[in-house]
Amino acid sequence: MVDRYAPTSLAAALDLMAHEELVPYAGGTDLMVDEALGRPFVFLHGIEELKGITDNEDSFIVGAGVTYRELLAHPATPELLKEAVAQIAAPAIRNTATLAGNIANASPKGDGALVCFAADAEIVLRSAETARRVPIASFYEGRGKTVRRPDELVTAVIIPKKHLAGYRFEKVGARKALAISRVSFVGLMTIEESVVAHLALAFGAVEDVVARRPAIDAMLIGKTIEAARGAAEEYLAAWDEAIQPIRGRVSAEYRKQVCLNLARDFITCRLG
Amino acid sequence: MSKTQGSSHDGATAAVMSAANEAVTTATLPTTAAPSVRAVSVSFVLNGREVTWEGDPSAKLLDVLRDDLRLTGVKCGCREGECGACSILLDGVLVNSCMVAAGRVGGTEVTTIEGYCTTERFKVLDATFARRSAVQCGYCIPGMVLAAEALLSANPHPTEEEVRTGISGNLCRCTGYNAIVDAILDASKEGEGLW
Structure with missing residues (x-):
């Protein structure tokens, strides 16, 4: 009986999902926080096809069944992702929790999702009939809401490696372990021949979805370091305007100020 | 396994059978089950012994272990993965049993403190925890001991930071962390060769 809901192949899982609305269960650590009794889970841990980590020249691909523990242990995991994952929860959670689950669950506080936003990752969705790649920014429709159809499964996350080198990750929590982020931050900046070649800031736990604003970052991209320094105040003011923190246990004003401080520190450190 | 009758609630009934069919324990799911509940049969190895449990696959393993299988060494602290009191080993890996659905454990090996306390490794931890007075109220200790086992089996000579x-x-709400850390460090030395 149980085998029906613990498929051992992706095709079998997708076939189940084509016929019945099931809740995909990867690590379960977000799902089980709620009293889950009666939820129709389809357990994914037995599907070998979802357990792969692929390190390509330009991208790092994480299968939906890969746990944080496995990501931490893998030699090719990008340092930014490793640093963020090492600070997620505690060993017992990291032993089963997955990056894909963190993304698909669509909590605004997922530190794994934050990294994927900053890196402009793509989410791979499969159904029995279809396959598509969705940019992470288009994957979310709001807090807890994604474009995943009931018959689809997130099968992998594709993280472009191009801009990950010059990263900064910061997590502001109440304690070191088992801390749900009050604010989490990723800054990516690449400078080539004294020109800002790439810039991406992303803030987690602030809005319903990770705050990432490519249009604001574009204000500095293409500028020389000197010109970017001159435009920095205008850039930070645009972020000030853009960030609208949702109300939470920790005050919105505080979290907004932390975001702006992190942004200012990152920009001034990098531009000198 | 003694024969016990669980109290009656609304909802599905979970039957627990030892593989040897020596005795049957009947228990009731701890929370009222939704009408749509699909009872499934889940077989796994629990503390070295094959068991079959029937019930809602989305039930918390914590509840299954404590309420249906009567393994009360698995402590319930927070039910949301924040405290580690319900830690168990799932195929040798430390997990919070409140964060695991019962349907997930089919075909796996589950070790609780009741199973672990029969091992030579436990005896070392038992002795060092006692000597360091690392146990105060004791509620976190089953989880602490299994976390220590998970650590030492992956890294037999950890640093204090590790x-x-x-x-x-x-979490130890008596805040006796230093004694617990010392006890684990002692065990890593005194249990040389065991991990």
């Missing part, structure tokens, strides 16, 4: 990371998901 010990603290290893138990970072296990």
Whole structure:
């Protein structure tokens, strides 16, 4: 009986999902926080096809069944992702929790999702009939809401490696372990021949979805370091305007100020 | 396994049978089950012994272990993965049993403190925890001991910092962390060759 809901192949899982609305269960650590009794889970841990980590020249691909523990242990995991994952929860959670689950669950506080936003990752969705790649920014429709159809499964996350080198990750929590982020931050900046070649800031736990604003970052991209320094105040003011923190246990004003401080520190450190 | 009759609630009934069919324990799911509940049969190895449990696959393993299988060494602290009191080993890997659905454990090996306490490794931890007075109220200790086992089996000679990371998901509200860390460090020396 149980085998029906613990498929051992992706095709079998997708076939189940084509016929019945099931809740995909990867690590379960977000799902089980709620009293889950009666939820129709389809357990994914037995599907070998979802357990792969692929390190390509330009991208790092994480299968939906890969746990944080496995990501931490893998030699090719990008340092930014490793640093963020090492600070997620505690060993017992990291032993089963997955990056894909963190993304698909669509909590605004997922530190794994934050990294994927900053890196402009793509989410791979499969159904029995279809396959598509969705940019992470288009994957979310709001807090807890994604474009995943009931018959689809997130099968992998594709993280472009191009801009990950010059990263900064910061997590502001109440304690070191088992801390749900009050604010989490990723800054990516690449400078080539004294020109800002790439810039991406992303803030987690602030809005319903990770705050990432490519249009604001574009204000500095293409500028020389000197010109970017001159435009920095205008850039930070645009972020000030853009960030609208949702109300939470920790005050919105505080979290907004932390975001702006992190942004200012990152920009001034990098531009000198 | 003694024969016990669970109290009657609304909802599905979970039957637990030992593989040897020596005795049957009947218990009731701890929470009222939704009407749509699909009872499934889940077989796994629990503390070295094959068991079959029937019930809602989305039930918390914590509840299954404590309420249906009567393994009360698995402590319930928070039910949301924040405290580590319900830690168990799932195929040798430390997990919070409140964060695991019963349907997930089919075909796996589950070790609780009741199973672990029969091992030579436990005897070492037992002795060092006692000597260091690492046990105060005791509620976190089953989880702490299993977290120590998970750490030492992956890293037999941890640094103090690695010990603290290893138990970072296990809260001791008596705040007796230093004695616990010392006990684990002692065990890593005294249990030389065991891990």
